[in-house]
Amino acid sequence: MTPRPSTFAVPWLLAGPGALFFVGLVLLPLALTVILSFHAYDYSTGIQNTFTLSHYVAVVTDGYYLEIFARTLRIAALTTLICAAIGVPEAYILSRMRDPWRSIFLLVIIGPLLVSVVVRTFGWSMLLGSQGLVNQALQLLGFPPVRILYTETAIVVALVHVMLPFMVIPVWTALQKLDPMVEAAAWTLGASHFTALRRVVMPQATLGMLSGSLIVFGLSASAFAVPALLGGRRLKMAATLVYDEYLQELNWPLGATIAIIVLAANLCIMLAYNRMVEARARRTLG
Amino acid sequence: MAFLSLERVSKEFGTFTAVCDVDLAIEKGEFVSLLGPSGCGKTTTLQMIAGLVEPTKGRISLDGRDITHEKPNRRGLGVVFQSYALFPHMTVAQNVAFGLEMRRIPQAERTERVREALALVQLSAFADRYPRQLSGGQRQRVAIARALVIAPPVLLLDEPLSNLDAKLREEMQFELRRIQRKVGTTTIMVTHDQAEALSISDRVVVMESGRMTQVDAPYRLYEQPSNAFISSFVGKTNLLAGTWRRGGASSGAEIGGVLLETPAPEIADGTPVTLSIRPEKILLCDAGAGRLDGRVASRFFLGSQWLFTVETPLGIMTVSIPNHGEEPPAEGSPVGLDWSPANLRVIADNAAAA
C-alpha cells in the first residue's frame, strides 16, 4: 500500500489520543523509573531527594547481585539453546506434515502460549515435585529419587516449556516461505537428505532461529513466574530480585536500577538483532 | 531397448489413481512432451521418473538399468521445477555449481563447467546475482543451467514456461529447443499448453485422467487425433455428431438430413459417429457455391487471420481464414462453406463428444 501523502492533521487526529495515552503511561513512567534509580535510599527514612550512582555501583560490584545476574544469563542461555535444539527440528517436522495434522499439531505446540504462565508453572511444580510423576517414574525404573524442584534444572525445564512456541513460530514462518520443491531440487542434483537439510533447508531456517533465540533469551532473562514458583527462596533471577527489592525490602531505587539494567540489556539485544537482520538482508538483496 | 522406458507404471494415492498403466519408450536425444489438462497425471509421471514419487506398480528403466526404486539423488537426472526451486540463499553461480559439488568435481573444473553452462543460457553476466534479483525468464534459465551442468542423461521439465508471460514464453520455447538441440540431451517436458507441446517436441504424449491416450508426432497428433477430447484439446475444431451411411459409390455421415462425404475406414451402416473438421480447413465462398450454406454470425480480426462463427443447418461452425489484406464477408451476410472431404475426419471414439 502506498501511504497517501496528506496533511499533518488527519493522522495525528486519528492516532493522537492513543499517542498521548502511551506517552503518559509508557515513556513517562519509564523516565520516572530511570530517575528513581539515581535516588539515594535510606532503610529508616526511605527514598531521599539526593542523587547518587551508588545503586549502579552496588549492583555491578556486589557478589550477591553478580551471582544472580550470572545465574540469570546462564539459565536464559541454556533455555535458548534447548529451545533451539527442540524447536527447530520440531518446526521442520511440522512443516513436512500434511493437513489436517499439520494444523492440529501446530495448534498443540503453540496453543499453550495462550495458557497463563502461572498455570503452566504450577503444572511443572506438580510433575517435578518430590512426589511428582517424574520422580515416581524414576523410582519405578529403579533410580533413587532426585530433588528437581527448587533447582536450576526445574527453572530451565519450565522456561523451555513456556518459551518453545516463541522458537517454533519464527522457524516455522521461515520454513513456510521455503518452496518445498527446493529440497527436492537438491536431491535431484545429487544431495543426500542430510546434505539437502544442511545446505538448503538450514540456511533458510537460520534467520528464524536467530529471531526466535533472541525472543526466547530476552523473555527468559526477564521471566518472573517460573523462577518465583520453581526456584524457591534461594534461587533468585533478575526479575524475582526486582520483585523482592520492591515489595519485600522496599528499596525501590535499587529495584529500579536492576529493572533498568534488564531493560537496557533487552533493548541492546533487539538492536543487535535488527542490525543483523539488516546486514543479512543487504547481503541477499544486494 | 529404448533409452528410457516406463512399463505399466501406476501411482495410487489412497483410493485415487493418479497414473494408470503408463507405457512409454523414449529414444536417446528425443524431446517428448507430456500434454494434458491439470490433474491428468502428467506431473506425477514426471516425478516418478525423477524419483520424487515412488510408483505403486510398474518398472522404470534408464539405459537398461532398473531405476524404479532408486533415490532421486542417485539417478543423476536433471530436473527443472515449475517454481524453478532455485536456492534463494545462493548466487546464480553457486546454484549452478551445487550439483557439481555434490559430485565432488574439483574446483577448477567446476568453475569452468559453471561458466560454460551460464554461457549456454546466456547468463554469464549474472553469475554473482541472487535469484530474487533476476526476472522470471532469467530464473528459468538458471534452473535450466543448474539441471544441465551435471550432464544428465535425461532432462525433465515440469511446466517450465507456465510462470512466464506470453511473449517471454514464446521466446523461451525457441530458446529451450535451441539448447536441447545443442546439448542433445533426452528431454521430457510436462505441459498443459498444446501450442507449446506441438511447437518444440519430437513426440507428444497426451494424457487424460491418468492414462496415455495418444503418442504421436505433433503434426500427426493434430491431423489425426484419436478421439474427440484430443481433437478439441489440441487446437480448435468443429465436432459434428451424425449417423454413418454406407452407399454404393460414396459413403459419409448423415447429419440433419445432409450427407457429408468423407473417405473413412470400414464402419457399419447406421453407426453413430462424430466428425471433426479444423476451422482452417474450411473455405468461405459465395452462398450456394459450397457444400453447405450459412450466415456469418460474428467475426473476429486476429491480425494474421480472421475467425468466423457461421450459423449453418448443422449448427454453429467456426471458420478461420488467413488475412489476405482485404475485408472478408461482413456479419449477417450469407456465405457458403467448402472443404476437401479428406479433411473431414471421423473420430474413432464417438462416445466422448467434447
Place this chain on the structure above:
Amino acid sequence: MHKNGPVALIFHILVLTFVLAPLVIICLVAFTPENTLSLPTAGLSLRWFEAVFAHPDFVASFWNSIWLATLSATLAVVFAVPAGLAISRYTFPGRDFLNALFLSPLIIPHLVLGVAFLRLFALIGATGSFAWLVATHIIIVTPYVLRLVLAALSGLDRSAEQAARTLGAGEWTTFRRVTAPMILPGITGGWLLAFINSFDELTMSIFVTSPATVTLPVRMYMYATESIDPMMAAVSALMIAITAVAMLVLDRAFGLDRILVGQR
C-alpha cells in the same frame, strides 16, 4: 514425497508429550477426591471445583479478571484502529515514532513496565483503583490489536475502497461500509488475543494490583506461594478450559496459526 521418518515421529511424540504433560496433569489432579495433590486413582470428584466457587477471593478475582480483560481489550481496539489507519494510510512526520511507541510494550519486559507503573502511581497517588489497572492493561494489549489491524489493512485491496468512492460513497461511509467490514476479522482476532493476554497477565499486574483489584493470575500466584492443595489445580484447569474455548473460537474464525504466527 514429504514424509517424516520414524526418528522424526518419535521426536515429535516426545515434544508433544513435553508440551502437554503439565497441562494434562493439572486437568487430572483437579478431579482428585484426596486432600493432597495426587492423581485421582480412586474415582473422580468435583469437590475442588466446588471449593473454588465457594472461595470468595477466587470468585472475586475471576470477575475482576473478566472485567479487566473485556474493558482493556475493547479500549485497546478503540486506540488501535484509528492508530492503525493513521500509520498504514498516511505518511506524516512522526509516523515511525508512533509505530514504535505503540508497539514498544512488546519489547519492554512486563517486569519493567510493572515497576514503572508502580512509581508513576505512587507519585500521583493513584494507587489501587480498578481504572488505573485497566489503563496499564490497555498499554500491554494494544500492540497485539494494532499488529493485527495493520496486517489486515495492508492486506486490504484498496481498489474496493476506490470502487466505493466512485459509486458515490463519502470517506466516512466508505470506512463504515467497506473498510471496516474488511478489517473486522483482524479487529476481532486482535480483541480476542488482547483479552487472553490481559486475562493471563501476571508479572506486570503483581506490581499494580491492590487487595481490592487482585486478578486471577495474581491470586493464583499468591495462593501457590502459601499453600498448595488441589484447589489450585481446579482453578488452573478452569483457566485451561477458558483458554481452550477462546483458542477454538479464534481458530475456527481466523485460524490460530495465522494470528499467532503473524505476530512476530
